[in-house]
Amino acid sequence: MTEKYTALFEQHKKAGASFTDFGGWQMPLKYASELAEHHAVRNAAGLFDLSHMGEVWVTGPDAAAFLDYALAGKLSAVAVGKAKYSLICDADGGIIDDLISYRRPSPKEGVDQYLVVPNAGNAAVVARALLERAADFDVAVDDASAETSLIAIQGPAAEEILLKLVPAHQHPLVTELKYYAAVEVGITVSGAVQDLLVARTGYTGEDGFEIYIGNLDAAGLWDALLEAGEGSGLIPAGLAARDSLRLEAGMPLYGNELSRHVNAYSAGLGPVVSLTKESDFVGKEALASIKAAGFGSTVGQKLVGLKGTGRRAARAHYPVLKDGTLVGEVTSGQPSPTLGYPVAMAYVDVEFATPGTVLDIDLRGKPEKFEVVELPFYKRTK
Known part of the structure; x- marks a missing residue:
């Protein structure tokens, strides 16, 4: 299998990361100390590269009905701007993957849109399964995983750090964002404000955000967040800390519990x-x-x-x-x-x-x- 690298690989190398294979991706296992990274997330904030995760856009007049058929949850009941944790199962009830689906604003009248986020090792499998299940629905399934990066900032200081990169008039979009909800927010990256999808979700048991951005601008966002968090205890964190954090929070990991x-x-x-x-x-x-x-x-x-x-x-x-x-x-x-x-x-x-x-x-x-x-x-x- 050919090794895959996220758009942030060079940032991780510069920070002294130790790497490990995860779902075919070379991902940072830890930087200096996995224990320090764990405690940083519990007490201040940690920055995670989640760009190995998948991003599949489902768009069309039948998008809601299609996801009701393709997934085990009732996605048609999700309000615009909200998210739902769900499962994609096989015909025997076995779990192909657990995933989060975000209902986004309609791109035009009569058309619904969702962002489905599968796990790293299952991204291609889920995308294929969704395409196969879409045959009888008026819907487009677009796997955008290859061009999308995902960065998470997690911990009690996450909000105050993120706000440093958000224009003041948009601060309420962040501070009032509920858990399992997402919104487009202007974030300063490399000196320019970009409208980025920000979700109040995470896999650590702490408050935090997951931010979707194109690969070309991912390094700029990563560096901007680290700079914004310099006085707040923010440090980069790897998969080892992510695993100990999610275990304490009782969150299942596909391939272990599922x-x-x-x-x-x-x-x-x-x-x-x-x-x-x-x-x-x-x-x-x-x-x-x-x-x-x-x-x-x-x-x-x-x-x-x-x-x-x-x-x-x-x-x-x-x-x-x-x-x-x-x-x-x-x-x-x-x-x-x-x-x-x-x-x-x-x-x-x-x-x-x-x-x-x-x-x-x-x-x-x-x-x-x-x-x-x-x-x-x-x-x-x-």
Whole structure:
């Protein structure tokens, strides 16, 4: 596979980043210290390159109806300017990807428009699936991933930093922007104001913004944000910090907690699936059967949070035991920098998924006790 590089690769090199492969992309794993980057996001702000994510525009008279059919959620009910977390499933109910869809203002009368954002490793797969599912709809599916960069600023200081680059008369567009909403905002990049799509979303458990920009101007925005954040504790952050932050926030990662072999109900994402919407959608019959069978509640396995009672951390694929019997498997785990104890997510048999249940995780031949707890492990104070 040919390695792919984001438009910010040179910026990361200059900052001394260590790189890792993620979905075929060479992405910054960390800069100086992943622990410092984690704490910066919790206490000030961190800057992330998310340009490996996909951006697929869906436009046309049937755009809303099409996404109701293509995705498990009811996208037609999303108000203009708002966003919705959803799933794209296969016919058997397996999860192809989890994604965010933004409903944008209509480009002309009678035409709806959405921006669908899939995960990095699934961007091409999702774009192909959307194209295939669009055959019977009056809709255009445009994969703009190759020419689009995405930069996220996350943390309690994110808003004040972003405002330094926004004209004063547009400050209310930022300060009044709700979570899971997006707006076009003028941002100063390389001395000129550009109208950019800014979303109040993130994958860290903190307040923050994700900003969409063309590749040619991405480096200018990255540098402008770092300069604006010099006095506020802003530092660039890599995938290692992003992973520890999202784990503390109880957010699933495709390839760990989610896959084609996992269903929404076992993953705790049942509310994302709209079985009551009038239209049919891909996987609806299978998901209805899975729900009726009680998966995630009375049968099968359920995704749970696990809090370590000792100091040793669990890692993905470690066995979960009850009285020496295998009852599950860890999907993600590491020490929590914020909370000071090990945390993990795991699929366990539903009879052992009740909070307060004590289970053992086999840490390379030595059992270590972990307690089932409600997710998320960490929730910011608003």
